[in-house]
Amino acid sequence: MAAPTSETCAAVERSIRRRVPPLLTDLYQFTMAYAYWRAGRHNEPAVFELFFRSNPFGGGFSLFTGLHDCLLFLRNFQFTDEDVEYLRSVLPPGSDPAFFSYLRELDSSGVTVRSVPEGAVVFARVPLMEVSGPLAVVQLLETSLLCLVNYASLVCSNAARFRLAAGWRRSLVEMGLRRAQGPDGGLSASRYSYMGGFDMTSNVLAGYLFGIPVAGTMAHSYVTSFSCLEEVWPQSLVPADGGSGGSDPVDLLSLSRDWLGRVCELLGAEPGAAHEGELAAFLSYAIAFPRNFLPVIDSYSVASSGLVNFCAVALSLCDLHYQPLGVRLDSGDLCRQSLEVRRVFRACGDGFSVPAFHSLIIVGTNGITEQSIQELSKKENEIDAVGVGTHLVTCSQQPSLGCVYKLVEVRGSPKMKMTEDPEKSTVPGKKAVYRLLDAQGQPFLDLLCLSEEPAPLVGVALRLRQEVFSQGQITHPLRTAAEVRESVQSSLKALPPRHKRLKDPDMYTVAVSEKLHAVLKEVRRSGSKLNDKIPVDRGDRTAQNDVGLNHV
Amino acid sequence: MAAPTSETCAAVERSIRRRVPPLLTDLYQFTMAYAYWRAGRHNEPAVFELFFRSNPFGGGFSLFTGLHDCLLFLRNFQFTDEDVEYLRSVLPPGSDPAFFSYLRELDSSGVTVRSVPEGAVVFARVPLMEVSGPLAVVQLLETSLLCLVNYASLVCSNAARFRLAAGWRRSLVEMGLRRAQGPDGGLSASRYSYMGGFDMTSNVLAGYLFGIPVAGTMAHSYVTSFSCLEEVWPQSLVPADGGSGGSDPVDLLSLSRDWLGRVCELLGAEPGAAHEGELAAFLSYAIAFPRNFLPVIDSYSVASSGLVNFCAVALSLCDLHYQPLGVRLDSGDLCRQSLEVRRVFRACGDGFSVPAFHSLIIVGTNGITEQSIQELSKKENEIDAVGVGTHLVTCSQQPSLGCVYKLVEVRGSPKMKMTEDPEKSTVPGKKAVYRLLDAQGQPFLDLLCLSEEPAPLVGVALRLRQEVFSQGQITHPLRTAAEVRESVQSSLKALPPRHKRLKDPDMYTVAVSEKLHAVLKEVRRSGSKLNDKIPVDRGDRTAQNDVGLNHV
Structure with a gap:
């Protein structure tokens, strides 16, 4: 296997610029940005969180990937003259021309991202990325970040399940390019399947760009x-x-x-x-x-x-x-x-x-599914290597992860959406996320706290997220596909087997601290006008966090 | 809606070059090309066919799209020095260096493509594209062409089903970018959903590149x-x-x-x-x-x-x-x-x-599926427009179409694969494909004949495929998304309702002519050595084709 050279790294960054230009987003991001700008609110400090609501494939975990491309996207976030001209043509006539000059000057220099590391085992409802910065800018980033994380994490998780089903005795080769959802679906599938535990890909471009061993x-x-x-x-x-x-x-x-x-x-x-x-x-x-x-x-x-x-x-x-x-x-x-x-x-x-x-x-290599891989462990056979295509790359068991990106704070005030579906409501406020490990070093609980709370005093508490982007710069080393692949396996190895069962796993506990729970209850209870009047105790930094098990 | 300008057309072509470089293929295409080249067979005239084996979503039809991008891909098919250097590093050491010079010089000037028009209603087992040219070159094209047709046709067909379910009283808005399989999955979904009958998209880049109306x-x-x-x-x-x-x-x-x-x-x-x-x-x-x-x-x-x-x-x-x-x-x-x-x-x-x-x-706009759209026609409601995301763009009912690309002729001899699964065997020989219309102009049968046979004399027989690429040039006008969208609707309109039922449709008949059937039987029956000794009667151009109903 060839490690990626500086040449291929540059090629990957070019490819992100081209595949994910800032116009690859929903129109409403621009109408909202305009309305914020028109009201003079575009620079208000805001915090969004990216998370998913249930683990994919009926499983007990997911893997978080896509961060590398998010960071390259952020670093390159800038509109061209052509972009702005097109936007002028699709926003309602009469929109203030000064808005388009503002757009032309926008970049990500005011954006800070704190994120779970790429390749980590993660769970439903844990905020994986926190994106903070000027309200209009962090709103504009929504669709692109979701698009880059959603499928990457999904197919990596799918690959990890295939690997769990196959064990390590058999080689796994990804060969789904022709059946993938578009050319980039195929390229992403090769890249993130490798991270998830596949050994090789048939996809030559994935070999060239990401140093993945190629086979065929x-x-x-x-x-x-x-x-x-x-x-x-x-x-x-x-x-x-x-x-x-x-x-x-x-x-x-x-x-x-x-x-x-x-x-x-x-x-x-x-x-x-x-x-x-x-x-x-x-x-x-x-x-x-x-x-x-x-x-x-x-x-x-x-x-x-x-x-x-x-x-x-x-x-x-x-x-x-x-x-x-x-x-x-x-x-x-x-x-x-x-x-x-x-x-x-x-x-x-x-x-x-x-x-x-x-x-x-x-x-x-014939229409291999997760189930048929599992059968290899039960049925007598002499198969040493398996090539997987369609069901791996399209994630046919569940073809979308459903990550969302929700506003949790503006100008220091916690924000929350309620809607007509209780399960679609959000947990307000800027948070710290801890992963608690037991004496054996195995994670047993992810705890969401208010960002100002002290770290919990139960077991070993690791801060799950790190700053990865600030002032227009990537502040954490970008990692190769091979490095992320190693993280995936060490992260999975630490997870107790009961959460890794492919069917009917024990659910890992995700909880909110007493203080965060109080904020949540308060915002939920609040009628009109209350959203910005929740008493968040930002001074009490010495109190012990007693890890109230308030399930999210 | 802005029609695509020459600027955006150029942007689309650039985007194809970047999204589908010739390295975006399976490694075995190169090992096979090397082996052909090594044996001096690389320039033997060969014919491949692209088709799928069953209509998607349990339906009675599919729509064919992706041709536009296939043609741009073909026109730009050429390896760079970097591509060739990478290939040299992954082919086994000791491979003849002259092969890499050959690759560097390759282009599509020897390739001819005959294809069903983009946006046509099509059926399982009908060869949609015929790609002929030098054996090594047409082999190298396989994965990329499949990748460009598979998802495009699938999501267009899915969109057409949503439209059939919704009727024309309601507007349909595609808004799946954030849940799509990668950035290009999202862009392709917007483009081909529009072709399939959606009215608008939330995807700004799709609006910019393809002139699709944007909403949000x-x-x-x-x-x-x-x-x-x-x-x-x-x-x-x-x-x-x-x-x-x-x-x-x-x-x-x-x-x-x-x-x-x-x-x-x-x-x-x-x-x-x-x-x-x-x-x-x-x-x-x-x-x-x-x-x-x-x-x-x-x-x-x-x-x-x-x-x-x-x-x-x-x-x-x-x-x-x-x-x-x-x-x-x-x-x-x-x-x-x-x-x-x-x-x-x-x-x-x-x-x-x-x-x-x-x-x-x-x-x-809440998790809309084909079924929930159908329910709108049955349940009392006042919904005028529906936004569809995840289930449309990921085609969650069936996330892959399963197009294949099979060799049917080399040096004038029919070729066929048999394998251990009878349904995976192919129909040998270069063919003509006719669509027979009844007195009302409704299609009732697609007939596969030997290419040399005269047109059938039953009803009105339309040649279903046209030459679209020859000598390195696109020989048929490229069509805009709006034009294809119109073709889709007129093509669907002509199809009898019994084939358009979303559940349990009547299957449309696809048959092979008596002469093609004879070739098929002969090749199937043949043991060793016989593959090139089938008596194909290439002279009898006057005999009437009596449309033997030999189901494929």
Whole structure:
């Protein structure tokens, strides 16, 4: 794997500027900004929080990702002349022209972001990011930040579940680009699936931009494009360095034909049933990539054609001291077929005394879901690596996370939305968020407090969020995909298994402090006029926080 | 609505180059291209077909979109030095350096594409695009073309179903950007939802790039950011031109306070229950946008606060000869609330003799699904416009279409994949596709023939595909989103209602001609070596095609 270079880092930043220009937002952000500006309120200090309301996929946790791109987006937040001209054309005629000059000058220099680190295990209703700054500016950021966090966190969480289902014995390859929701859906899926615990991607651009290991050998079209052995050219291959066969090219075609006869004899198979075009395709590929021979063997029939053709070519490669890698199965009952494939590998390995055949791998890639991965742990099979596409990248179990971005404070006053759905109401006020660890270092509670409260005195209390952006600058090191991938795994490892069960997990506790609860009750109880008159005790910094278990 | 300018067209093309660079593909496309090149087969003429295997969402049809971007992608298909250097680093060491020079020189000048027009109603198993050209090049195009067609067609089809469910009496607004699968998922959703029959989008960038009408007024955060009437500034508004009240500014705050009293009296409501901050927010917005007053009225309580505050401000606007637009409901039981809201509008309109109150609109926007839209036709309600987000843009009913791209011919020989799943096998050979219309001009059958067969003599037979790309050039006019939107509706209009039922539709017939069926049987029956020896009768151009109903 190549680590991202400064060149690719610059490419990622350019790509963010282009994929997420400040016009990629909802129109109402601009109408609201105008109304704030018109009322002279645009520079009032305001605080928004980003969170989601329930853990995805019926699970007990989520992973937080997308921060890296949020930070690049913030650093580049600025409108061009063309942007502003377009906005002028869509805001109602008669809007004050001075507003558009104001927009043209806007940037993120007044914005501060405190955030959970990228790759952390997180839970519903915990404010993951706190975005504070001038009211109009932090309002304008809403849609873009949500768009960058929502899918990133969703697909990373999905990948982590696939990894939990698969365990670490099997390799996981993401290969969903063609089925993703748009080109960037595919690129994001590759990036965040890797962070979530996948090993490789088929997506070349993701490899280039994020240093993710890339994988892939051939499609069925390659196999079916061949008809007969005359199409194999060149037909010979120089043995691997250090082989005892010398360095003269060997006729691999004749060798494989011989091996095909011997394999069929050993297995009691019918040589005429092996597709000649398929043998030609395998030979041609093996000659091109003698060290990377891993064909797809189900273009015609696995048992009567693909498998014997593979063995014939792989045994020939072994003769020339190359190590064939294995096979890919892409249709039918993967578990059942993998047993038969392994049986044949063992038979050939033993029958022809070729030890290399005992380390061949079997890759399965047919409409894999979280459930089918789980079944691999229960059903007998010999699958070493799994390629996952559609269900991973589209998160078909639940294709949206539902992050929201809510106003919690303006000019120091706590703000709250109530609405007709009680579960859509928000927790007012600027907060501190603590994660409490038990004696074993395992998290057992996330506690939301007023920002001015002292840290709780129960167990070890970690501040969950750090300042990551201030005065137009990223104030926390940007991390590579590989670094975030490590955080994901260490963060998941610390989480007790009862919260990691894929079905019916125990719910992790998220609570608010007594003081925050008092504010919440007060704002909720308040009728008209009260929203800015809640007595928030901002002076009492010495009182002990007794961790009242007020569930959010 | 602004039509896209040449400036935005250029911006769209730049955006495609950036979003879909030729590295955005699967690694195996390059390993296969290398193996073809190594065997001297890279320039063999080959034909691929793009199709999907079943109609999405359990429906009877799909819509084909994404072609515009495919054509721009093809026109720009070229590798940079950086691309090639990266590929060199990920292909196995020892790969022939001449291959990378070959890649650097590649372009789409040898590629020809015949395609169904963008916006056409299409059906499962009909080859929508035929991509022919040098084997290695058309293979390299696979993933990118699939990625561009798959989600575009899916979300357009989804939008068309929402439109069928809603009928044309209600406006449909797409507002899913924040919940979409990545920034481009959001942009594509806005664009193709519009093509599928939505009227507007909240997405400003989609408006800018594609000329889609944009909509939006305010979020809850705007409402909750206000606490008291002192925050309203300015408090006065100049009456609309032509108003009899003259052109001196009127104190809208006092006027609205008076109206609030009168509204509460009329409705028997408690004035003290109306949230003062909400009234301040509505006033401030109305003063900023007196001709675009459409607030969200559920930040606290619709009945006791939002509705009376709206009426007070809207009646004040009417006094000043402005026409308020209406309200948005974003939580709770939308149908039930809309009845109450309409009742109040009528009561005010009649009680205060304000005719403008009889044309106010009610917008509903709370987790709308296809099913909830359908319910609007059955349940009593007064909702005039619906905003749809998550379920539209993520296509939560079925988040992937499953288009595939299959090799059907190399050097004039038909090719086919069989695999262990019979339903994954392909129909070999280069084809012509006809859509047969009955006497009423309604399509009743899509017929796949050998490309050399004469047109069928049953009914009116339209060639479904046209050449759209040849010799590196787009040979068919690119169409705007608005033009495709019209095609979608006329194409859907021609389709008999039995195929448009959202549940349990009658399946439209897709058949293969007798001659194509013979080829299919022959290739399927063939064992080894036979793939290139199928007798395709390419001379018999006069024989009548008798439309054998061989279902695909």
